[in-house]
Amino acid sequence: xxxxxxxxxxxxxxxxxxxxxxxxxxxxxxxxxxxxxxxxxxxxxxxxxxxxxxxxxxxxxxxxxxxxxxxxxxxxxxxxxxxxxxxxxxxxxxxxxxxxxxxxxxxxxxxxxxxxxxxxxxxxxxxxxxxxxxxxxxxxxxxxxxxxxxxxxxxxxxxxxxxxxxxxxxxxxxxxxxxxxxxxxxxxxxxxxxxxxxxxxxxxxxxx
Numbered sequence: 001x002x003x004x005x006x007x008x009x010x011x012x013x014x015x016x017x018x019x020x021x022x023x024x025x026x027x028x029x030x031x032x033x034x035x036x037x038x039x040x041x042x043x044x045x046x047x048x049x050x051x052x053x054x055x056x057x058x059x060x061x062x063x064x065x066x067x068x069x070x071x072x073x074x075x076x077x078x079x080x081x082x083x084x085x086x087x088x089x090x091x092x093x094x095x096x097x098x099x100x101x102x103x104x105x106x107x108x109x110x111x112x113x114x115x116x117x118x119x120x121x122x123x124x125x126x127x128x129x130x131x132x133x134x135x136x137x138x139x140x141x142x143x144x145x146x147x148x149x150x151x152x153x154x155x156x157x158x159x160x161x162x163x164x165x166x167x168x169x170x171x172x173x174x175x176x177x178x179x180x181x182x183x184x185x186x187x188x189x190x191x192x193x194x195x196x197x198x199x200x201x202x203x204x205x206x207x208x
Contacts, residue, residue, distance in 0.1 A: 026133035
């Protein structure tokens, strides 16, 4: 009896310790939707231009970030200072990542990998749905992201994408929040890491 109780306790503790805050209090539901969409960088006729602030460990960088869709599953991302000096130039073509350029101070493997992962999530337009959850006002779609998972938070009525949370099986790693006045263009994007000192804040460039 004591052994049974001990095993039961360990099982319950193990399940509790592996639960994600992302899905706490949510109700899992049946679904017919095969893919979940991120529309914010999907138009090849638009140059997406943002004022950008990137804080990575003790480095604070400000400038202009430009995202351009070149074709299906093909995006180019360029970050420059306000004076036009290039800080990095990346391209995503399907599963292929191309580092065209990165400034020497940023050219560290772990920094490049983090930026690569963040921007890959940001420009990825479609992902296969694994599970679906519901809250009072949102529907949350779980998708595979290499060895991790992405949770897409959509407003229940408008289906506007509000947030993406990247997780392992047991913990949240990165949160991307979107504020948009237009359906397919994000006005403000905030990327925050939970386990490292890296944030990216983007504000849509407004022509005066």
